[in-house]
Structures are given as structure tokens and as C-alpha cells.
Amino acid sequence: MPDLESKFRAMDRVRGPDLWSDIETREPRPMPEGSTARRVAAGAVALVLAAGGAVLVARAFLGGDQAVERRVRPAESPPAPVDPVVDVTLPIRWPSSVVYGEGSIWVAASANDGTGAGTVYRIDPDTAEILAEIEVPSVPGWEVGGGGMEVADGSLWIAGYLDDGDQGALLRIDAATDALADVVPLGGQFAGDVAVDQHGIWVTVFAEPSEELVRLDRATLAIDARASLDVDWAREILAVDGHVWVRATKDTLLGVDPASGDVLEQVVVPGGVTSMTTFQGAIWAATWKASTGNLVARIDPVTGAMELLPSDPLGYLLEAGPSGLWGRWDPGVRGTLGVARFDPVEERVDASVALDRGAQPIAIAVASDSVWVADYEEGVTRVELRPA
């Protein structure tokens, strides 16, 4: 819209005041994210049961500082030693998410044409052969971190949107036929993430005036519950051992009772969460603080107890799978990034490999003998895990 650009350029003549002296002397107000957290703490959550039309008013969030480190149940077993080796990069443009399931790697890539549509690639994790390419009306649109996809019940589930962004949607690809089998409108604006457990299919939906948590029946795909969260941002969902957790705002995880809709627990991760996953029955979140560097938070999904473990140089991204808990590896060398594994028993990084220079990993999937890394603009790289 050239006219619009020129109108804005005309505005360049407007000069603002020099604020630096004010900046240097003013006392900053309480942190914005803190105020959001307080709104969360003060709010109640209403779970609307769509079928009965009944409204259950959930109890208020638990208050108090939850950033208390308590010992979480220990890791189950150390991972087998591996030697990661960068193998091959598939030239897939604009990958936005990558997951492992049904014996395959699934990559969502945006058409980047402004429509939100894209292609899902199904890949053999052992041979890197592309087994199927499935056109879909919407792919997960997060810039970094992946997510928005889950493999369960013989299907790939995708959190997306429809109608040019008018409402969120859940898409299902049947892993038996590699075909788009269902598209379920969800209301709101767009869906943020999806998780599947014995209670149903959980989807976060960005909506006005508050984000929502929607549950669908696994058999019929009918919406059977919709929770209105009193937050203006909620993205990832994790379902582990019958417990459902949602990340709301930068640093707050909300534990939701899947039966009643009550928010049972609120955990604040110091430094904020950049990525989270489940592994060996615990929730794992990547965080970072200036005083400590990279940390991984191990959180008990039952009690909300949390412990923080130093993880340098692993941080920013986290994903788990059959071959362990992996994350982005940043050795502090400009232009060099890679992937690394965190040993939850020894509580240290036990394997790492650098990707090609200039690589910008944005999402990771972990298979049995390989790790897959999606790049910011182009490329999905297979890292082979050889026995050490």
C-alpha cells in the first residue's frame, strides 16, 4: 500500500522529545509481566461445559511465591551414551514446527503467502526420505519454539486457524492414509497449541478478551468444554500423567484440573520460559537468568514442585523423545549453534554437536536414533545418534 507508506513517511517530520534525562532518573514502575501475573492471581476461571451449558466457577488461583525450589522426584534412568553427528539437511522452506510420532518425523512448513496455509511433510527418521507431502489450510505459525502439533491416536493434530484468521481450528491428518481427515472450527482467532491425553484433546485458543482452553472429545471431536482464562496470552499445553499444564504469560505455568477445570497450581519460573516439554513424568522448561546463565526447570506435574538445574550451554529450546531430553546448544561462538542432550541423572549436558555455521534452530524433534532440527528460514536437519 504505497499511499500508506508515504503517509507514514510524512509523519517522520514529527519530532519527539529527548527523554534520556528522564529515563536516567525515573524510578521504573513494577514489571509489566508482574502486573499480568497479579491479574492472573486475582482472577477466577470459568469453565463452560458446552454440552450442559452449565458454568463452573473455578476457585481462585493459589497465591504466594511459587518460585521455591523443592526437590522433584529423581530421574528414572541415565540415557545411553551417544555420539551425535550432523547427517543431512532437507531443503524445506519456512519450517515452523517438527514433531516425532507414529514412527515418523512430521514437519509443518508455511507457504509464506499470507494465507496461513502450508505443507506437512512426513519423513522417515532413519533414511530421511520424504514419505508424504500433505497440503493443509493452516500450519502452526509460531516464529520460534515449534509446537502446535501432536501425534496421538494414529493422527497428527495441528493447532491452526481458518477463514483468514477469523477463528481457531484443529486439523487432523490420518497417519494411516496421510490425508487431511478433519478440520474442526474452534472459534476465537487462532489456536496456539494442542495436547492429547485420556481426558480429551486440549487446545489453547487466542480470543478476545481472554485466551481460552478448549477440550474436544477424542472420539467425536465435539467440543465438550471451554475454559476462559483471565490472561491475554497463553500458548503451550502439556498433558502428563493425567495433569494438564498451560503456559500463560512469559513465566507462569497454570496447572489445570482436567475434570473440574479448576486451576490447581500456579508455578512461576524465574527468568521466564522459552520452551517446555515433558520427559520421564516431569515437566521441563528452559529458562535463563543473568546471574546463572541457562537453566532447566524440572517441575512435578502433580505438586508443582520445581527445581532449577544449570544447563549451560544448553538452553532456549527443549524437546524430549525416545533418545532423551535435547535442547539448543550455544557455545558462545558467533554464528555457531547446535543441539545438545541433558542427562537428568547427572544433571549435565552429556552430548552435543554444532550445526552448519549460521544455522538458526527454531524447533527440535527427538526420535529413537536421530534428532531433527528445523531452521528459521530453510532446512530441516537430521542429526544421527551413533552409539558412543
Next chain:
Amino acid sequence: MRPAARLERVYREHGDRLWRAVLAFAADPEVASDAVAEAFAQALRRGGEIRQPDRWVWRAAFRIARGELKARRGRQALVAREERYGMDTETVELIEALGRLPSKQRASVVLHHGAGYPVREVATIIGSTPAAVRVHLSRGRRRLRDMLGGDDA
């Protein structure tokens, strides 16, 4: 470089452009000044904790301005302050038209067309996704074209 010196350099490079963008978003020079100053003051307090201060202050300034507008329940008239900041009629019309867009459409248009940020950066600043930002831009442009005239892209 010390964090404070680094931040002052960011202010000298971005401050004026950021202030104009927040002004276009909020339609109030006082909100723009407060949001920009508060964002930099917050960044100054955090020191070396912030890895990319330029991105951080853009995000923070828009979040602060949005919070202020919510507290005030909307934008206030700009025209009364027009002469004080030397705005021409075209600029006033643009800001008033922007004021009729929903918050995220307005922020997307201001950041993309006004401040020149690519879609992915806009998504980061306003806490959305690139896909959603493209939708906001498309709708925002259409509505601005209806209000101001001109060609849509």
C-alpha cells in the same frame, strides 16, 4: 560496552522512531513519551540481563502503551495537541484513522508500514504469530483504504 552506554546508544538510534510509532498507536504524545521512557528505564534497571535491548524496548513500549490505553478505556482526541507537536493535517488524519482500528490491527500496521519491521518482528513485538499479523495487516490496510482512500496492496 557498559549496559547503560549501550542502552543510550539504542535510545539515540531508536528513540525517535519508537516514539513516533507509539504516538501513531496511542494518539497521545504523553502516552508515547511515558511508554518510551518507562520502557528504557525498565531496560536500564535490568542492565546486562537483556540480550537484545532494541527488540526489548520496542516490545515493552507497546505493552506499556497498550496497558495505559486499557486503563483509560481507549484513545483520546489528538487534535487538541496538534499544534504543539507540529503535525500536519495528513498526519492527524492518519492517526485518527488508525484510532478506528482494533488494537492489534493498529499495532501491526504501525510497526510494519510505519516502523518498517518485517512481519516476523511485528509478531514478536506484539506477542502474536506471523500468520495472525498478516491477517491484521490485510484487514487494517483494507479499513484504512476505506477511510483514507488510496490503493491496497
